[in-house]
Amino acid sequence: MTSPASRRVLLAGFPSDLAAWLGGRLPGVIVATAATGGETLAALRGGEWAAAVIDQELAGPPGLDVVEAIRTGAGQEALPVLFCFNPESSRELPESLAHPPNATRVLPHPLDREAVARELVSLLGVNLPPPARPGTAASAAIAKIWERFRGVMFERLAAVEEAARAAAEGQLSEGPRRQGEREAHKLVGALGTYGLMEGSRIAREIEDLLEGSATLPPGAAGRLASLGVSLRQVMEEFGVPPPSSGGRGVEEQGE
Amino acid sequence: MAWEKVLIADDDAALAELMANHLRAREFEVIVARDGMQAMMAIRRSSPAVLLLDIFMPGGMGYDVLKRLQATKPPPAIRVIAMSASTDPEVPARAKALGAEEFLQKPLDLEAVHALLCRVVGRPYRPWVYGG
Helix, strand or coil, X not given: CCCCCCEEEEEECCCHHHHHHHHHHCCCEEEEEECEHHHHHHHHHCCCCCEEEEECCCECCCHHHHHHHHHHCCCCCCCCXXXXXXXXXXXXXXXXXXXXXXXXXXXXXXXXXXXXXXXXXXXXXXXXXXXXXXXXXXXXXXXXXXXXXXXXXXXXXXXXXXXXXXXXXXXXXXXXXXXXXXXXXHHHHHHHHCCCHHHHHHHHHXXXXXCCCCCCCCCHHHHHHHHHHHHHHHHHHCXXXXXXXXXXXXXXXXX | CCCCEEEEXXXXXXXXXXXXXXXXXXXXXXXXXCCHHHHHHHHHHHCCCEEEEECCCCCCCHHHHHHHHHHCCCCCCCEEEEEECCCCCHHHHHHHHCCCCEEEECCXXXXXXXXXXXXXXXXXXXXCEEEC
């Protein structure tokens, strides 16, 4: 149930973990998602919104067209819009968007989610609590499932570390290599889906290094060792829900 | 309204459970299979509307499941979405050639999976709400 004081923000074209994170980060703000430009316009027409965050790369119609439709449509002309763009592909975009009646604010990629939160705080006039420590789960529901499978995840990490250790000692054989590659592959898929994108990226690099042959290229053993340490660090820091999440995520109904 | 039945076939229990939790909260009935053989049995027994199929599983690769589905007479009325963490472009191409309708690259954006499932089963996708 939404409290009357809640402000609704529509997040268009972003991963759901950002929506879940913002929903926990911003007190009194509820965050909904739309995957395409069509869904965005339909959602805006179907309710009252305090702001919209729109990505330039939004699929069908793209972000810029959606902003124009908002400004020329009835009822949403004054809606605060935070527009996120890729500075590599659109050097002149920020200037044209920065002035009303287009985007109210602009933010370049790569996005810092704390920066998104700060922009929304400014647009909505809410208070921003101190940030949670990095690497926390997007919601209490995700953190709970993570805790159930934490042992499995760290067993996978142990297999990766074993391969890295053997490689550092110049004794990597085919069995540990294959096991390390297999477990790194699983971590790539699982960690990122839990919202731990940095862990997924590191696991991907480990998988690539271990792929194919136990004879590693020069320098690979040292890199593996360093990646193993980094992966352990990000995994150990993960799993504690943000203090402000309050357990209101709707996905918790499914438990 | 009856919830559409979705079969998740993935040997990674940590991932399958996370997906199942997300989709059950969004009013899908979810069954989980841990390998290709379990997936075929679940299709026969439960007739799910959609199969979310991991390509690299023990006990029968995802490709084998797709081949068996193609060989089944009459073909089961099931829509298949393949998934993999592999970045090899051959993987989605081969999965689609064997009958998968869509391909999802792992790691997954769970809300994007929800949106895709809605499209595949013809259910209107409603933006999901967090926080408040």
